[in-house]
Amino acid sequence: MADAAASVNGQITDSVTQVNTKVVGETPAMAMGNLLMSTSHALSTSAHNATAAQQQGQITMHAATIQGFNSLMSVGGAIAGRTAESIIEKG
Template identity: 80%
Template sequence: MPVNEQITDSVTQVNTKVVGETPAMAMGNLLMARSQALSYNAHNAISAQQQAQITMQAATVQGVNALSTVGLMALVKQNNKK
């Protein structure tokens, strides 16, 4: 059964187009995945910095409270001696 040459040409061109676009599609997918991974890394770094800042601030408050307590206890001792 003979096949029309236009149909054969059309199928061949579509197959060639798909094969030709494959590297570009693969590279696009790779670049998208890489950019998403980098953005997640940046987000995680910012979150870690924020959490570290909160921890450092809490440690500073505890240190100031401890120093205030030591000073207060010294005053109480002096008052008790009188």
């Protein structure tokens, strides 16, 4: 077995060593890239959720405004009807 290990060409061992060094050297960059991608995805999702919540809040406020306006208009009609009724009864 010692002869088999000694018969390996030096270029092969150099090539394997270079590949291993390349992989070890690229690992921090790949990890940082994955971290940045995950962070940007989380931030974009939170921005989308904030926009959706803002839109839903605007719709709710608009509906409340319309409901209040309708209440005011119906009260005004009731008061006008009562006033007209009292005028007719007095006349």
